[in-house]
Amino acid sequence: MTMAYRRTTDRPKRRNKAQSVGDALPGLLDGLDRAGGRRLVMLWRAWDELLGDMAAMARPVGHRGGRLVLAAGDPIVMQEAQYLGPMILKKVNEFLGQEVFDKVVFELLNGRVPLDGVIRPEAPKPPRKLKKPEKLGSLNEQLDPDSPVGRCYRAYQRMFDDS
Known part of the structure; x- marks a missing residue:
């Protein structure tokens, strides 16, 4: 005895109407x-x-x-x-x-690129050229080198020594 199988699908019925790719693509996507x-x-x-x-x-x-x-x-x-x-x-x-x-x-933002792909960098700031004060270093003898003020003053001096 032979059994006949009935084929079923869940696909929607086909349209017999031809569509342009531009019309069909959005629905497919x-x-x-x-x-x-x-x-x-x-x-x-x-x-x-x-x-x-x-x-x-x-x-x-x-x-x-x-x-x-x-x-x-x-x-x-x-x-x-x-x-x-x-x-x-x-x-x-x-x-x-x-x-x-x-x-x-x-x-x-921290340098990340937004998803809209638009990076809006601000105008770069002009480099600051600091002018070294004329009497810089004259307070070294008067300030305790281990005090916070003394350390800050020496750090300020090093800023000009490095440049």
Whole structure:
């Protein structure tokens, strides 16, 4: 006795309609991107338009679970940006079309490259050429070399000796 096997699949029915690659590709990529990385890349690229003037204050550097990690180049700016966290979170989740992040965490940039790929270095400070005071060293006899003031004075002298 022969048994017939019925073939079943979980695939959706095929469309008989031909599509252009440009129309079919986004749907295919969305199906392959289960972690949502494609939407995050779009977020990083749209960061300046999404946040406007505030985008310069906080640059995206990543995410950890439901936490959006943003970085600032300055501790004071980072502290001020904390107050903008709820608004940034709302705009980001609206852009993504669902609540992906539930918290914004701020860190210092410290030379890291933000995920939007934009590095905004500040103008380099001109090198300071210190002028050696005329009477530098004249207090060596009067200051105790083991006192904090004496050690500081000698360190100040060495600054000019090394240059």
